[in-house]
Amino acid sequence: MLPKLYFGYFSIVMVVISLLIITRKNPVHSILWMLALFFHIAGLYLFLNAEFLAAVQLILYAGAILVLFLFVIMMLNIKKEVVDERFAGDWAMAVFVGGTILVLILMAISTLTPGPLGSYTIAAVQAETHAKVLGRVLYTEYLFPFEIASLILLIAVVGALVLAKKRRT
């Protein structure tokens, strides 16, 4: 009973916060609601025995990406944007399309049959600690994708520099 209550609180709050995020007029408010959402997602990760990911969620998403968003908004002048029209003209159509997608996904989920269980039971992960298990899988089995991820980050750094640089003509 208690886990279901915990999950119910988290799911209701997360859905409400998501709706707030996409309807706020001021982007700064959206981003601060996003911060609350990230804390709830981290709580859900803890509930799913993923404590390392909960820490990464807070450090990377809340600490780095959101601060980057806030930083850019503070640099740009948003005063004019706040008085602009909030929604696009065809928003009813967009909501209809979104509702259709949701119904289709929920119908697909209702027929979900989970695959075979893996070998990382909760007790096995706890005996070895979560971060260690994750690191071992990441650096052995997923070493090549890991290198590609580092390349993506390098491209992002170079691309951001090229885009934001002042053009010399």
Added chain:
Amino acid sequence: MVPLNWYIELSAIIFTIGAVGFLIRRNIMIMLISIELMLNSVNISLVAFSHYLQDVRGQVLVLFIITVAAAEAAIGLAIVVAMFKNKAVLHTDEVMEMKG
């Protein structure tokens, strides 16, 4: 024990909210935030599958998705800054160089 389906349904609902937010808003910052919302909803479903199927590979995938989200945020915000320097707008309807 919370059923696995509940997590996947929560993930689907948040993903849909993110997609609708991307479609109905014209402020480019909120469109980028909606993309982050969609990525996070997929992370929730991956961690839930990883827990219920007793396999840590889903969580490794979450780490990769976080990497890609960081790269996407950096590039997207650089594009926003470049666009704002050229035209001083954040409203995507006023950016029509590509005749979109």
